[in-house]
Every structure is written in C-alpha cells, then in structure tokens.
Amino acid sequence: MALTAIGTVIALGLTACGGGGGTPAGTGGGTAAAGAKDAFNASLTSVWNPSTKKGGTVKMANPGTWDSLDPGDTYYGYSFNFIRLYGRALLMFKSAPGKDGNTLVPDLAESLGQASDDNKTWTYKLRTGVKYEDGTPVTSKDVAYAVSRAFDKEVLPHGPSYLNELLNWPKDYKGAFKEPDRDISSAIETPDDQTIVFHLKQPFGSFDYIVQMPMTMPVPKDKDTGTKYQEHVMSTGPYMFDTNEIGKSFSLKRNPNWDPATDPNRPALPDRYEVALNVNADDIDNRLISGDLQVEVSGVGMGQAALTRVLNDPALKERTDNPQLQRLWYVSIPPEVKPFDNIECRKAVQFAVDRTSVQRAWGGPLAGGDIATGMIPPSMDGYKQIALYDTPEGKGDVTKAKAALQACGQPNGFETNISYRAERPKEKAYAEALQQSLAKVGIKLTLKPFPQGDYFSLYAGKPAYVQENNIGLAVNGWGSDYPETYGFMQAIVDSRTIRDAGNYNLSVKIPEVDQLIDQIKGEADAAKRTELWSQVDQRVMEEAVTMPGVYARSLLMRGKGLTNVFVSDSQQMYDYVGLGVQ
C-alpha cells in the first residue's frame, strides 16, 4: 500500500518576509467571545463556545492552495476536513471534540460497511433522499463512477490510491475517462440505486477507513469535466460553490437541495464560507490575532514570528490550542551502513542523543512537540512509553553511550553522515542538534542536505545510495492518512514494503515485526491488535534501527467570533464541519 506523505508537511516555515509585520504587539488580545472564556487548550477535549445559532460568514485563508477541490483529486489533510462541507462520502469521521472525533459514522451510507466473512467484500447501503445541488438524486452508480474516475492518475494525479490497489479491478483497467464502458463488476457492483458493493483483492479489515476518504463522494457522470471538474464541483453537502477562482479565492453558500433530515452529522451553522488562497503566512497569523480572519485553513499552526508574540502575551496565548498531531519526526538508522551493522553502535547513538536539544530544534514543547520514545504517536492505539533508552532528564548519557561504543568495538567513536531535506530549516536544526550531542561521545556527523523532491526517490529512500554514500542516519518524518495504527505503521516498519527506491521505511527490517503485522491483519479483536502493535513498537526500539525525535504538535489560534470550536483527533486541527459564527 502506498502511503504518500500528506499535506501537513508543505508549509514548514519557508514562507516569511513581506507584509503585515507592523501590527502593534498586544492589540486585540484576550477579548473573549461573549459567553465563552478563553483558555489555553480550551477546545481540545470539549466544545469551546457551544452554540446552535445559524447565520454569518466564516473567513478563512490558506498560505498555499488546495492540490485540487475535486473530491477525486485531493490528498491534503485539511482538504479531507474541509471537503465535508460540500461533499458527502460513504462514511465520515464524527464531528466531535477529542477522541470522540476518531469514530467513523455513516454519512452517505446508512450504516458502516457490511463485510463478508473473509473481509473481501464490503457492502454499503445509501440513504434515500440525498440530492445534488441541482436537485438530481444521488445514486450508488455515481459513487461507483466517482471511484472509477479517480482511478485514472493521469487525469487526477493527487488523490490517494488505496482503492486502486485494494479493489479487484479488471486487468489493465485505465479508469472511467479512458474506458467509460468497461465492465468493472469484478471491483464494484451496484445491484440497485441504493447499494454499492466493493470486491477486494485481499482481505482488508480497515476498509471503512478508506471509504471515508473523499474519493467516494458521488460525482454525476454527465457533469464531470475531468481536470476542470474542480472549477465546479456538484455539491452534495450543506454548502455549494458560490464563486471559485482557482488559486485565488472561493466562497461557499448554502445548498438549497441539502436536506438536514438525511444528514445527522452536520450542524451547518454559518451561511457562508469565504476562503482566500496563497496568502502570506505571517499576514494570516497577524490577521488571526487581530480578528480580521477566523481560520487558517491548512492547520499547520502559527509561524515563528507570531509564535514569539503569542507566547509572550498571556491574553493571546489563551486564545490558542496546542493539539498533538499524528505525526512523528525521527531518524532512521539503516543497519546495513557500517558501523551500524552492529547493534551496539546503534544503541550508542540512542544513549548519546540529547533529546531536549532535539525537541528545541523542532520548535520546543509547544510548537515542536513532545519527546518521542517510540514510533506510535500517543493518540493512536498501541502507544506506550518505551523506557529502553531513557537518560537523565533526556539529556543523554555519555557513560552508557561510551560503554555501548566499547561493546561495538569503536571506543573512540566513528564518522558517519546524516541526511535531511535541504529546504526544511527544522530538519537542518535537527541534524545540527544531533551533530552536537553525538560529538560528545566521539561520533562525528557530517551534514548532507538533499532536495526534498528527490529525497526518497534518489537519496535517503534508495538503499543503494544510502549504502554507497555511508548515510548512517537519515532524518525522516511520517504522518498518518487516517487515524488508525495500521495505516500509520505498516508503511514505515514492514520490511516487505522496501523497494529499490522511493522507500519511506529506511531501516526497519525485522522478520519478527513482519510476522506480527501479518498476525494483526488477521486479528479481529481490536484490543489484541492494540497489544500486538505495542509489541511491534517495542521490537523496533529494541533493535534500535530508528531513533524517535518528537511527536509533533502545532499551535492553532481560535479566530475571534467563532462558535462551536473544537479539535477532533481525526483532523488534528479545528473541525470545519462543526464551526459557527456569532
């Protein structure tokens, strides 16, 4: 299964300068919305300023732009969150604060999927009475069409390819654009207008997590314009496009053909959404603080300049939330690169590293994240603290590291290289911090920046290159596509995913872990799966082939005048379905 590094990575503080630096400090802090008290992290586990009042406009801005507004062609996390305003997939994540937001609920479908005994056939019944914005009823054939059009990665390149790989497509199928009349009943069947059946190649227990993604949002065949469909997506949700200038801005207005009776999940409070695109990130932060803007839609968190200001002003800090992301920054230690073929040398690195220094490099406990001890982030099943390489105050233990070096036969240390993505200042800071702490035990690191576009295809993700160029440590980061441990871990710890190039798993090749993963796939009991994932995590850390850095966090600011604000664990940012305005 190919997991692509998802959109939350895009805007790592490369944008700066220009515009908006001139707002005087301290203005507009602390004026709480009427009836709600501002407090740090107020919307992480409960709804902040709850309200059922309808009307008003939510103003949003994006420092970049959508990969595409087309439900079959988008892969950014914030897009998955936002798209639920104008589209309905078979299932969706519940719009609820905290852990509750991790639950899947039926959306276009009446209930969660009905799986056959072997988990190879999944059936969904559609709700009746769901219509497009023009009044046409939605049928299961539209869902089938949407999935088969998204199959064509030449026309719609951005979206996830889970369904391409999971479903039993006919041989050499090219997608609905190129082969509109091909019989695809081996993959998808629509026995009637309200039923859709998916046939999988192999058993897959977490299929519900896949169909909550936007590629199952219905697309009417006669309105489909291929690459241009994103200019006018036919809405099935409570909002439809009013204006839409790709790359500049768009706005949503109420969809008159959306029937609340068919939709228990969406309060649909505001009348209107206005979204500006490609806005300077610092400008967005300043406007959020002043109240001119309510949501930074990409959810990456405040930039360095605003951060300094917000954290030094208690009134402003009260307006922020600091959610933990399902994202891990870590270092891979490929065991085929000498001297890391010896486990003691890998352990020496684990003991030598100053983890507080690593945390600072990522931006500190608030903007960076929490010190990680294992691979599974705390909000996911299977997480546990792993104490194998604990050192006093996390600052590294020179004695233990030296002992490990002795056992490795390199008592005076050794020289090796660390790779990172040149465009990312925080990865550079990470590499420099490691260089500093490892130097204390005589391990000399040379920094090797590589262009991020080719990082996995030509450099760190290519075993032959890694070995030839002695890349002993490789900075790596991973975020999940959906909040389920299998989806997060499989791509980075299963050795069978490793190919000649383009790998995200750079160092975990443990037969026992592979066996555990197979066991998890066949395990029906969720509690047992959780236990098995903990074992996987433990084994990976015992082999010391990865060195976890931080479980990432972001610092978000609640816009002025918003109601019903909360962060859900599935979105790891404000849930856009729940928002309202005063």
Next chain:
Amino acid sequence: MTAPLDVSGTSSEAPPETVLEGASGKAIAGRSLGQIAWMRLKRDKVAMAGATVVVLLIVMALLAPLIVSWLGHPPDEFHEDLVDPNTGVPVGAWGGMSSDFLFGLEPSNGRDLFSRVVYGARISLLIAFLATILSVLIGTILGVVAGYFRGWVDTLISRAMDVFLAFPLLVFAIALVGAIPESAFGLTGDSLRIALLIFIIGFFNWPYIGRIIRGQTLSLREREFVDAARSLGARGPYIIFRELLPNLIAPVLIYSTLLIPSNILFEAALSFLGVGVRPPTPTWGGMLADAVRYYTIPHFTIFPGMAIFITVLAFNLFGDGLRDAFDPRSR
C-alpha cells in the same frame, strides 16, 4: 601609462624649468608610477579608511580562533539554557547581548553570534580572494593575448567572453553545486565544495577583467615604446611580458579590488540559497537565510548583514581610491 605625472607631489610646486635644471642643486629622484599612485592614495582619506577596514577584516579572518577564544565561545557550541524553549528566542534584551555574548545568541540553539560572524569572514574572504585571483589570471592572460595578436585569435576570445557573460551564472552555480559528489579530484566534503565554489565564481567572472585588459592592450601595443621594442627585433612573448604586462598592473590591481566585493556578494547569495558551504560551518549568507524565519528578532539579521555590508563597502571604497590614484582622469 605615463601621462598622469602632472598632478601631484611637491615637485609640481616648483616651476618646470627649475626642475629640469636642477636649480635646487639636488639630484632629482625620478618617481615610479607606483610611488606616485601611493602618494595620491595616502591623501585619499576615504580610500585609506576602506583599506584599514580591509586589513582589519583580513586580520580578523586569519586570527578568528584567537579572537573567538578571547571574546566569544566556539562557533558551533550550543547554549540552549539561554534560549526560551517555547519560542526559541534568546532570553534577555537585544537577543541576549551581553559582555559574554557580544552580538547576542542565535535563536533556537543559542550559538554565539559574534563567533559565527567572525568565523564567517574566513569563508567569505577565502572564497572571494581565491576566486578573484583565478578570474584575474585567466582574464589577464586571455585579454593580453586577444589584444596583442588581434585577428582570429581576438575574434575567438572575444566571442568566448560574450558567451561567458551571457551565462546564467547563478542558476548554473546552484545546479552544479547541488549535483557535486561527496568526493572528487582528491578532495572531500567542505574542501571540495569550497574548491568548486572558487572555481565556479572565478571561472565565470574572468571576461569582466579580460575585456578591460584586451582594450588596454589594444591601445598599448600601438604606443612608441612597443614600436621601439619591435623595431629592435623583440618578438611576441618578450613584448607581452616585458613591455605590456608591467603597464597593465595598475588596471589589474584596480579591477581585482573591485571584483572581490562582487564575489563576496555572490558567495553570500549562494550560501543564502543553501548551496554554499554546508552547515554548521558559519557563513554570512547562510546566517541570513536562517534569520529569515526569525525576522522579528532583528539582531540575528543585522550582524551578518552588517558584516557583508561593511566588507563590500570597504573593498569598493578602497578599489575606487586605487583607481583614482592610478588614473586621476577617470574621476
């Protein structure tokens, strides 16, 4: 060049006849062109100020370890306890400036900014000087050859200069530096990168000097003293080395002084774009690139920025003064 003898020196205060006759009774010591230029330069206060700063910068670069051990901390040493862990901003006013940290600290990891600025001078000056020497060598040789031999040799070299001048140097440099292997030509790591930067900057800047030298040669080769040498049987190489080159030293010196600051800027630009010397080796351009993220903390931008500014200004002022001294008519 013989013309500008009339301007300076106490001798010009005396009427020409007395000079010729030696009225004062003393023997008249002839002054070389260099002596005259030096005399003019000494009177140019701005140029001398520039020269002083240049000398100080060179001393600073050479003695960087000594200066840093005396006034600062090792340039790569982290001082994280002096930085706010949440915001990454140094604790204390003015970016943590104190008698201990003269320029304050770098955000996030708390490296000593003073030490890094001082060490940054080494890379900047080393690359700028060596690249300039390379440009001057190639430019002078090809310029003289083109100007002296004229004809197809001149056409060939002049067209080559046009090609080089039309080259998108910055883009090319980024591509080339990005693609270099870990070791080549018996060099590895940073020394290879420095060598490559010197080569790129030096090799592609020679036409600027080459054109000037060619023009000077074209006019010099028609002068009487060259004719005289030729009529006495002198051949190409002799004329070039004994007659032309000594007369070209002034323009070479002037334009190399003016090329150095532009090379410093070019190196800073490459470091800023992340294709210069690798971190954590401090470079001024690289520090500026890091500072962009922290633009609300001005000290981080100001010190490396001022270092580049002062260096470039000093070289330019000195170079201008030098040119005026050798050739006052160009004023």
